[in-house]
Amino acid sequence: MVAKPINKTPTKSVKDRRNRRRKKSPLKHVSNVVASINRSFFICQRRLVKIFNKLAKIGTPSHRKRGFQILKKCKIEDEEEAEAAAAEIASSPVCRSLFHSNGLPPLSCPEKKTVFLDLDETLIHSKPDPPPERYDFVVRPRIEGEFIDFYVLKRPGLEELLDAIGEKFEIVVFTAGLKEYASLVLDKIDPKGLISHRLYRDSCKEMDGKFVKDLSEMERDLSRVVIVDDNPNAYMFQPENALTVRPFVDDIQDQELQRVIRFFEFADCFEDMRDAVKNYISYAPANQNS
Template identity: 30%
Template structure:
């Protein structure tokens, strides 16, 4: 597969790839960052390594820029190259009247301005309100809060491999992704 044909897979950080908390859980953390105990989601390294074979990878979080950059460097395999690591400064703050709070949105038009086609971009997040303008590109995962029996990344890996060759990810129904057992070919 030509590198330019790979889909861009943008991954959220907190509650998607890791769980960071000021209150230590009953299990030992993978590491500490400032006042946070950080727990990697089970199967994280295998997931990142395998997905890097099929996708261009990036991380985009709404958390503090320094925190995101530092934590990503601590959790990713050293040989893994990411397209970008974006954080709060790349988000757009919007008032969500339904939730009665301000939300830091991840708007994919910013990714498009970097030369990535939206038809070949996916964003994985546990917070639908942060990607609501990108519904056709979003895959929503269950939040990770430290459960060491979590298998979400294994399930996600299987689904992503089934759509890795898609010409337009926006045409793929992703709401029931955990139940998809057949491969999509050039959807």
Template identity: 35%
Template sequence: MAELAAAEMYAPRTIQVWRTLLNWMAFFFQIFAQILRGTPSFGQIFSYVGLGHGSLLSSAPTQFKPLAVVELSDFAEEHEEAPTGPNPASVPVAGGGERTINSPPFEKLTVVLDLDETLVCAYETSSLPAMLRSQATEAGIKWFELECISSDKEFEGKPKINYVTVFERPGLKEFLSQLSEFADLVLFTAGLEGYARPLVDKLDGGNRFSRRLYRPSTTSTEYREHVKDLSSLSKDFCRIVIVDNNPFSFLLQPLNGIPCIPFSPGQPHDEQLLEVILPLLKHLSLQKDVRPVLYERFHMPEWFQKHGIPASGWTT
């Protein structure tokens, strides 16, 4: 009888233990499923374990949470179905033949491009895992090593040289080539000039950037530092856009911003430049004013307000 009573007391406890174990297993399975669905990049994984870009290269605030991928991928699908603007018309000319009338006579679109995690992803070579470089090479991602001057000094007062490994976003060279055909390109980075200048020299062999702006050209606001004020480039915001993985960079002109997905070498099949951003920029080049299109697409003013930045914090 005593043995039966003990067995009856033991059984519920055993069931409770198994239920608890099953609940924990289900919890971990949900986390694992979310990771598979989210497919985090190497850069995100490194941030989880405390390994990321060196201080020389990092410019985006760590608390920034990028916009969802759907923000841009939806446009790519929509763009394939809808015409991007008026088709060129043909008119007869003297002596026979026809002449093609191209895009509307608007001022050339100015496209301001961020550097780190938008066009490239760079690591201090000494902190770069060899596995990451090998995987990027096998995936076909182009990379190169670079010497750049640090703002730090050696013990004798000489400038310190940093060694950096730079990964190019897939399609970068073709993106710049096609974009330069219909837009005026400006590089605007919050990176230091000693690092960014030699990097862009390497990327921009065709001198496609009409201007290059570095960290001293950024603005500090009560909400964020290193903000990229487009008024330093143009007083007319109808025909200027900025592409940046960090939306806080363009909080002063949110109606002119295109928030792009951050790039890391763990994304070998990234197609943002050629398949998503370039079609959008071509579409914008046909608009008299880019801001209505970008507002309809991203609703950035509301996004900033949701993050505690009122309308008074930016200009139109």
């Protein structure tokens, strides 16, 4: 008896293995795509790093390029010259802005007291065109790209005031005016250099449209400070330090600065300038009539 060949049907387990092999093939394709993306990403990243390195080298100045020189150290043999140079650096606007904010550099003479003088309507009066009937000089600052003529009239007694207090006190002109304008005026009224420091609008605090001069930020002991100003809003933070004067316009008979000179003569015996102001104000009517 001849045995017939039997065609065996694959068992279920064999079919499952084949199905599993078929299902795995899409995953291989996905993994290949991911690997390709990763390779492209890393290649792109390396290229970007090279590009940025080149840009950094281009942007960094070379010390060997023409125009760059190594500064030689300056030898100052005289100690007095060294101290003068240090004082000049300390009083520079850059140094003051870095270390003293809106304040002042340290006093050159610690025993001196400080007088803050307002400018407009206190020491002088100025107006733009047309020219007034009476003025002492003209300044022409450039403000917002435009040159403007200001006709300036000095208040009677201005030179006498600066001369009277210049040696005993540190004089600081503190104005709410713009630096472009006020600096030119100060150059004219102080040819002797009696004014130690100048503070402008950028050193004021603006509150409700008013420019306030906060003396507490000036790096000075408030007991050794007085401010002379015609505007009470300017010294609203320290009214006890303020000697008020009447606003000046064009009265050539004005005597306010003579009264200020008498105040500083009166204040000479007071240690605390606030006490001097308080006592002087209480006798103001008698002083004004004298």
